[in-house]
Amino acid sequence: xxxxxxxxxxxxxxxxxxxxxxxxxxxxxxxxxxxxxxxxxxxxxxxxxxxxxxxxxxxxxxxxxxxxxxxxxxxxxxxxxxxxxxxxxxxxxxxxxxxxxxxxxxxxxxxxxxxxxxxxxxxxxxxxxxxxxxxxxxxxxxxxxxxxxxxxxxxxxxxx
Amino acid sequence: xxxxxxxxxxxxxxxxxxxxxxxxxxxxxxxxxxxxxxxxxxxxxxxxxxxxxxxxxxxxxxxxxxxxxxxxxxxxxxxxxxxxxxxxxxxxxxxxxxxxxxxxxxxxxxxxxxxxxxxxxxxxxxxxxxxxxxxxxxx
Numbered sequence: 001x002x003x004x005x006x007x008x009x010x011x012x013x014x015x016x017x018x019x020x021x022x023x024x025x026x027x028x029x030x031x032x033x034x035x036x037x038x039x040x041x042x043x044x045x046x047x048x049x050x051x052x053x054x055x056x057x058x059x060x061x062x063x064x065x066x067x068x069x070x071x072x073x074x075x076x077x078x079x080x081x082x083x084x085x086x087x088x089x090x091x092x093x094x095x096x097x098x099x100x101x102x103x104x105x106x107x108x109x110x111x112x113x114x115x116x117x118x119x120x121x122x123x124x125x126x127x128x129x130x131x132x133x134x135x136x137x138x139x140x141x142x143x144x145x146x147x148x149x150x151x152x153x154x155x156x157x158x159x160x
Numbered sequence: 161x162x163x164x165x166x167x168x169x170x171x172x173x174x175x176x177x178x179x180x181x182x183x184x185x186x187x188x189x190x191x192x193x194x195x196x197x198x199x200x201x202x203x204x205x206x207x208x209x210x211x212x213x214x215x216x217x218x219x220x221x222x223x224x225x226x227x228x229x230x231x232x233x234x235x236x237x238x239x240x241x242x243x244x245x246x247x248x249x250x251x252x253x254x255x256x257x258x259x260x261x262x263x264x265x266x267x268x269x270x271x272x273x274x275x276x277x278x279x280x281x282x283x284x285x286x287x288x289x290x291x292x293x294x295x296x297x298x299x
Contacts, residue, residue, distance in 0.1 A: 032228045036239055072232060073202060073225035080222030080241050091221065094263070098175060101198070132221030135174060139199040 025052060029075045040079065047082035048075070051117050058113045062106070062137055070140045077136055081129065085118055091128040099127075102134045110134035166191035167283055168213035169274055172200035174220035177265045181217060184270025189278060192270070204258060205230030215277050216258040217248070219265065227260030245272040252276040 026048045030040035055074060059066055066074065084091070099107065110133045114125045169185050171178040172195040182192035193211050195203050204216040204226045216236070218226030224240035231238045239251035240260030248259050249272050259273065 028232075029228070032231055033224070033238075033240060035237065036241075038241060069202070069229055069232070073229055076224040076228045076240070077220070077222045080224055091262075101175075128221070135221070136225075139174070139202070 025071055025075050028072055029079055032072065032076070033079070038083075043086070044079060044082060047086065048078060051078050051082055054113055054116055058109060059137065062109060062141075064137060064140055066140055070136070074136050074140075077133065081133070082117075084129075085121060085123050085125070088123065090126050091132070093126065094128045094131055099131055102131060102138045106134045106138055107131065110137070165283075167215075167274075167278060167281060168193055168211050169270075169277065170204050170207045170211060170213045170216045171195065171270075172202070172204040172207070172216070172218050172226055173263075173265065174199065174201045174226075175263070176200055177263075178217075178219060180265045180267045181219075181270035184267035184272070185274040186270075187267065188271045188274035190274040201226030202229055205234045205236060208236075208258070209234055214257070214281065215252070215273070217270075217273065218258060218260045219263055220260070221262060223260040223262040225260070227258045230258040245269040248273040249276040252280060255280075 026040070026045055029048070030045070033039055052075060055078060083089075107130060111127075111130045114130050114133060118125045167190045169190050170193045171181050171185070173181075176196060176198045178194050178200070182194045185192040193207060193213060195207050201218040201220045202225065204218045207213070208216045208230065216227075216230055218230070220226060223242055227236075227238040227240045230236045236258040237256050238258045238260060239247070239254070239256045242248055242251065242259060242261045243264070245264075245266070245268050248261065248269060251259050252273055253276060261269070
C-alpha cells in the first residue's frame with residue numbers, strides 16, 4: 001500500500017536553480033505524481049534524499065546549473081531509478097549507437113554517480129541506466145536548460 | 161473534411177524516435193504529431209497546447225520526465241513509468257491525458273492507445289490513413 005500524503009523533509013538541497021532557495025525538490029516530484037498509480041512513498045523519499053544530493057554534486061562537477069524544469073525531470077527519473085534499484089529491476093540493454101550520442105566524459109561521470117548510489121546497496125546498474133541518466137545532462141547542456149555558470153548564451157539547437 | 165475534426169495525439173521521444181508509434185496512431189484513425197529531435201519528450205506539453213491535442217505520449221528511459229513536465233506546466237492528468245501498451249490503454253480509460261512510457265517505440269502501442277482514446281471520445285476510428293503524417297515543428 002502506498003502512502004500518498006505522508007511527508008518528510010527530504011533535505012536534498014536541490015530546490016533552486018543554483019542548488020537551493022525554493023521548496024524541496026522531492027516534494028515537487030511527490031506533488032507531480034500524487035494522482036498517478038504510484039505516488040511517492042516515505043521509502044522513495046528516503047532514497048531520493050540520498051540520491052538527489054549526489055546528482056546535484058554531479059551536475060556541479062559538470063558545470064551545469066539545472067533550471068527548474070530540468071531539475072524536476074531529473075528528479076522524476078531519479079524516482080524511477082531508486083525504485084528499480086530497490087526492486088532489483090534491470091532495464092533492457094539499449095542500442096549501441098545510442099551511446100555514441102553522448103560524450104564519453106558524460107558517460108564516465110554518470111557511471112561514477114550511478115555506482116556511488118548503487119554499490120552500497122549491493123546493486124550493479126547496467127549500462128542502460130548510466131546512459132539514460134547521462135542523457136538528461138546531455139540534453140540539458142544541448143538545450144540550454146542546464147546552463148554552465150558564466151555562460152551568456154547557450155546552444156538551443158534542438159529546442160523547438 | 162475529416163482533417164478538421166481529427167483527434168491529435170502528440171508523441172515525444174527522448175531520443176527523437178517514435179515513428180512506429182506514430183504509424184500505429186495513424187492506423188487507428190487518429191492524427192499523430194511527432195516531435196522531432198532529441199529531448200522531444202520534454203516538449204510534449206508545449207506541443208499539445210499548440211496543437212490542441214487530446215493526448216500526449218512521452219517516451220524516456222524512466223517514462224516520467226516529459227509527462228511530469230506537462231503536468232507541471234499545463235496541469236495535465238498523467239500516468240508515468242508505464243512499460244506496456246495495456247498500461248497505456250488503462251490510463252486512457254482512466255482519463256489521463258499525458259502518458260509516460262519507457263522506450264517502447266512500437267506500432268502496437270500507438271494503435272492500442274489511439275484506439276482507446278477514440279473509443280473514450282466516442283469518435284471511433286476510421287482506420288488507415290485518417291490522420292496526416294506531420295511533425296510538431298510549430299511548437
